[in-house]
Structures are given as structure tokens and as C-alpha cells.
Amino acid sequence: MNGFYCTTFVCVLLLPLASSWYFGHSSRQEAEGPIDEACITKARRGDCMFYVCFDQRHPCMSNDYVLTYGWRFCKRYDNNYNRFTTEAKRWINATRLCAMNKLLEFYRDDHINCADVEGESKRAVATCETEHGICDGSLLFDNKDAFGDVYRLSRAATVRFLLTMKNCGSIGMGHLMHWIRDRYHMLQELMDD
Numbered sequence: 001m002n003g004f005y006c007t008t009f010v011c012v013l014l015l016p017l018a019s020s021w022y023f024g025h026s027s028r029q030e031a032e033g034p035i036d037e038a039c040i041t042k043a044r045r046g047d048c049m050f051y052v053c054f055d056q057r058h059p060c061m062s063n064d065y066v067l068t069y070g071w072r073f074c075k076r077y078d079n080n081y082n083r084f085t086t087e088a089k090r091w092i093n094a095t096r097l098c099a100m101n102k103l104l105e106f107y108r109d110d111h112i113n114c115a116d117v118e119g120e121s122k123r124a125v126a127t128c129e130t131e132h133g134i135c136d137g138s139l140l141f142d143n144k145d146a147f148g149d150v151y152r153l154s155r156a157a158t159v160r161f162l163l164t165m166k167n168c169g170s171i172g173m174g175h176l177m178h179w180i181r182d183r184y185h186m187l188q189e190l191m192d193d
């Protein structure tokens, strides 16, 4: 009987401790809303509102990638959409679907780690943008004013842009440096990091 009480006591006490250690330790947080099929449809369509409904299910306070990075740049591309060439519009459409598709994996998870979401999504955006042709000189040069406004002077925007450009390799970098250098005074400082 004593043994039984002891075991129960240990189980009752340690299980919540163990699980809070596990989730606390890895900074995983539970979803705050259900999976919404309408939200998944938005991702499949490349609708910027996907980021907003993602945030409703998985709100991230300190690593708020989805709103500050995903939604903000999605809207900037939307606001400048008609200034891009047809080739660039296709590129915007394709990269957006690619990036949202990556984020859908996290959307479906019951627990997420916000820092992981941020890190993996930023890498996915850079990969999606290069895979769909940002390194081809003409895409960027034909749309340099529109790209310049999407990535207008801010450190976060410049870093996002550079993350993608790093994937282009030395040839791409050489081409792109010319017009980037004109626009971003902090570039040299960032490249030296």
C-alpha cells in the first residue's frame, strides 16, 4: 500500500514537471486555435491573409516572424505588384506559394517552437526566391525600382534580401552588388559581418 501511494505520488508530481520541462526547455508552445481549412486554402492561393490566420493559431510573441516578416513583405509585394514585369509577377506568385507551403507544415503542428519557425521560414524564403530565378540578372534589373521599394531602407529588409542573394553565388553577387550598393548605405557594414 505504501509502495502504491509512493508511486502515485511520484507519478502525479513528476509527470507535469517532466512535461513542463520538456515543453519549456524546447520553448514549444501549444496551438491556441483549431486548424482552419479556410486558412489552408489561403496558403494554397498565396493569399497574404494566410500569415494572419497562421498567427491566430500560433501566436508568437518574441519571435513574431509571421507578422513582421511574412505578412509585411507579402503586403509590400502586393502593393507594388502592378509595377513588376510579367516574368516578375510569375516569380512573386511562385515564391509566395513555395514559402507558404513550407509554413503550412508548422500550421498543422499542435506545438511549435517560434524560433524554429522563424529560422526555417527565413531559409525557405531565400531558397524559394533563388530556385524561382532571382539570380537571373534580368529579373532583378528589369524590376529594380519595384524591388527597391519592397526592400526599402531598413536593416531587416536588407538582411532579408541578402539572405536570398547569398544563394546566388559569386556570379550573382557580383552583378547585384552594383545596384544594391547605390541603395543601401549599410550594405558594406553588413557584408563585413
Ligand SMILES: *[C@@H]1O[C@H](CO)[C@@H](O)[C@H](O)[C@H]1NC(C)=O
Binding pocket: 045, 046, 086, 089, 090, 093
Ligand atoms: C498570379 O496570381 C494571381 C492570383 O492567384 C493571378 O490572378 C495572376 O494571374 C498570377 N499572375 C501570373 C503572372 O501568373
